[in-house]
Amino acid sequence: MSVIITFIQKAIVQGICMLFGADGEILTEKSGNLNLGVPGMMYMGGIGGLMAAFFYEKSTDHPNAFAGMVLSFLAAFCLAALGALIYSILTITLRANQNVAGLALTTFGTGLGNFFGGSLSALSGGAGQISVKVIGSAYQAKIPVLSEIPVIGDIFFSYGFLTYFAIIISLAMAFFLKRTRWGLNLNAVGEDPATADAAGINVTLYKYLATVIGGGIAGLGGLYFVMEYTGGTWSNNGFGDRGWLAVALVIFALWNPINAIWGSILFGGLYIIYLYIPGLGRSAQEVFKMLPYLVTIIVLIITSLRKKREHQPPQSLGLAYFREER
């Protein structure tokens, strides 16, 4: 029993990271932009949050955990959004190819994260690993009282605030996309910008906002990783391939944030299931680690076979919009 509880807990912990990335990318892709810079933006979010926390803790003897959280949260969001802004300028205004710009952003963001993550303490004259204990543990704080309940408390209430925030963002986004005027307009922009334009929607504005805010949300995945997952430290490339898994999750969730919630937990579970199946040899473990990707490929193939219109990517995904090319 306790093994299962631990497994579920760990799956959720792994999944939330991807959930942020997937939510951000869903918002971005709904505007017709395929931003392959997600891994880069997640790194940028992670390092942004970590640096803000680090300098804050360094600057005062008695760091206030709450102030530190606010600062690092904003820094993570803004730095990742800045990455997305570069991507937006390149693809929306300068009409560069989206794949190329996204991959460049991944190179840049990953490099930026690893560079500052590995060099921060050296740069500030210290030595060894950076560690922001106070703020890190604040992010890890579980919900009091509720988390004490056996089983239910363990499964549902034993996480830091970002976990719940991720769920809230997903729900809010689902509401936004389905039930609000802006969400409807955003969908139209991603499906067919020319039609949206003809209907009087400011295509460029929607694309910019969705991409930049989406980038910021993806960046929170990085923040989640450095704060809640590792407790406020950095290890180079420790983030691994979670950024790409987030992109995979978008496909798996069929561009629906609600699907992304359970999909992320499933992905998180698949990501670590090899640790929980007794008797697996090391080689078999590695095969199990392929699961999230294989599952995504299968989903991709099935959706292309079934051709169900609601399950396809936004129609204009990957294409720049140029009014005069009508």
Add this chain to the structure above:
Amino acid sequence: MNSGVKEPLVHMTKREDMSLVMKMAVRIIAILLSLLVCAIFIYGIVKMNPVQVYEGIIDGAVGTERRMWITIRDAMILLCVAVAVTPAFRMRFWNIGAEGQILLGCIASAALMIYEGESLPLPLLLLLMFVCSFLAGMIWGIIPAVFKAIWNTNETLFTLMLNYVAMQLVTFCIVFWENPKGSNTVGIINAASRAGWLPPLFGLDYGWNLVIVLGLTAFVYIYMKRTKHGYELTVVGESVNTAKYVGINVPKVIIRTVGLSGGIAGIAGFLLVSGSSHTISTSTAGGRGFTAIIVSWLAKFNVWVMAVIAFLLVFMEKGSSQIATQFGLNENASDVIVGIILFFVIGCEFFINYKLEFRGRHQEER
């Protein structure tokens, strides 16, 4: 055409008439601007005089003969991958799975080195490694191509996912190949016997790398320009309608072209294992598959321009990581530098493809 519609402040039109000199000038200005931003970045971090920064970069990249050869070797491998993805791009097939195709090539090469290193004579072993790497990469390319050709499955996302399946295959193999036991790395393969290592050519350590990559580059150049296959894939990329009009079998061309693309990427894997690192790990491809896409795209399918861009990028990468090490910082600084350069170069294409007209200066065209 739209001269009557309310004119926005800035009016953009497509242009196709920019002279080659102007095009080069725009690109050079972009690169210079990016170098300026890089200098500011480096200065901001290490407070080093920007002139010294670039002296340091040059020194780091080509300062000694050994460094120069490493730079050339890595530029060659990047070029090889860029050349590999080019035929698929020409056909508008977004193969971003070069990373995985490289790794499959690495696996094939490493497997032969490990299992057949003792038994086969070196030339035969190398030939076999070369061929098997090609085939392994080709298979990794053909899988998404078949789905694209028949069911129009999104190739960008499919090839992306296959990269990570390939990475897991590598870790799977490492379990069997690890040396020493328990290290979870393969270590230098055949360190003593050097079986399966590309030997020096003309006294140059990386002579073979140079010859193979330049050979492949020339091959792809000719393949695209002079052969029936190359002609077909260009037509398919330009317009599927035209391809059907002249009776080209589009699915067949897609599968064949992406197979070739994957195969050449597989050879890059062979060069990595046999010709430079002599080991294999999940980071052997090291993001080259992605960088190569950008290189190929920026060069507009011209393989010789790719060589220039690949060299520039590797040069900056090597140079800046040298500086970083010098200051006890981490070598990922090079990715930041490369990222900045890429942003500028990608952005500057806009000014080559579009013309900006400001309100009031608009005049009747043609």
Add this chain to the structure above:
Amino acid sequence: MEQNCAIELRDITKKFGKVYANDKVSLKVNKGEILALLGENGSGKTTLMNMISGIYFPDEGHIFVDGKEVSIRSPRDSFDLGIGMIHQHFKLIDVMTAAENIILGLEGKAVLNMKKVCEDIQALVDRYGFDLDPNQKIYTMSVSQKQTVEIVKMLYRGANILILDEPTAVLTPQEVTRLFTVLRNMRDDGRAIIIITHKLNEVLEISDRVSILRKGRYIGTVETKEATVSSLTEMMVGDKVSLDIYRPEPHDLKKRLTVEEISCENGEGVKLLDQVSFEAFGGEMLGVAGISGSGQKELLESIAGLQELTNGKVIYHARRGTDFDLSGYNAAQINELGIKHSFIPEDRLGMGLVGSMGMTGNMLLRSFRQGKGFFTRQKEPRDLAEEIKKNLDVVTPSVDYPVRRLSGGNVQKILVGREIASSPSVLLVAYPVRGLDISSSYQIYNLLNEQKERGVAVICVAEDLDMLLDFCDRIMVLCGGKLTGIVDARKATKEEVGLLMTAHKEDKA
């Protein structure tokens, strides 16, 4: 009295380059009236309507809405004036419901109340007798349902002046009847409606008045009550203009092609060609006339092996005397049979040529398979390109200069030059001189005539009746995918062909 006028255009002129698309056109529509705007293809109807809907801005002239002079500079301005245009290509988002499409881009409360929206839509639907479920997704709809969504969208947004661009082109007769009922209801409700069309029977059925355009000029307006099919045809096509095209007498006719009852459908099951049969002879120029979209494209593509047929045969009579049925083969297989078909498609740069390649590269398009081995030939295509450049006066900096950047006339010369270089026995040509200047046009006529005199069976689709009557030997007329007649081009009159072009079943009597 004046306030009864919904919209009035006065002396509207619009030029594209040197060509007048509209030359001093005046038009007036009253509230509670249906005006039909009649004209052939290229007569400037759509340009005129695009100026009302804010897509183009007129060079000269005045527009009055409700008696006040207005300036319409964008689709938004047009909206605000209560003008709603329903294009032939619907601007709808597939994955959304009808209701979502209808409110797209409108201002209002952030959170949507779809229930309220649907009720409002339902009210409109009931009022005018539409057939529409607001919650149905667009991609599951038929063309006529999509059109309904477009119309309701305009009404929902408060449009009082509705413009419909060829609304019946894609509808079945039953759907047309339903549409007309709805239009009449809207008219009776006081809205002004302009319907662009070239189907005379529909004009007579639905409109109150008819305005006629011809070659960008305003010809006149008549009360529908006083008009007949022949009076309208006469106004629409005008007097025959002689173009002085050289036309050699056909001689040594040899049967080259027998087309037997071919039919084909589009993806939605609409018949694009319906039981068409005819014969084509070597040494003869066979013209194909028809309103655009009557099946001309499909006819040529069926012969070229690019269109799947639902039934019928395309029999090719080879010079050696053997017959082949081409209906089961695709373009590549026909080529392999050694049958020399040449096809000059309508979409020159998107289908016939590769825009980014030079002349040399484009010569290879037909011949790249020739020669043994792996490599394409280098010399032959370059020689051919040079030859065509010289013989046809193609103006290009070099034979490697991308053809996309050349003028329309040069592009067409390259395409025609390549297609006739393979000495075909059947030559299919779609709109050979569309968009070309006078001198290039005559050059193309001469090239096609040369082929005819060499004994090639030339099948030429065109929209300009004057040209077809002056240039061809026989003219077959298509209407709605059906063959409505084959006439002798030397004897037929323009009215005769015009009537066949609009000879829908109903008035075939």
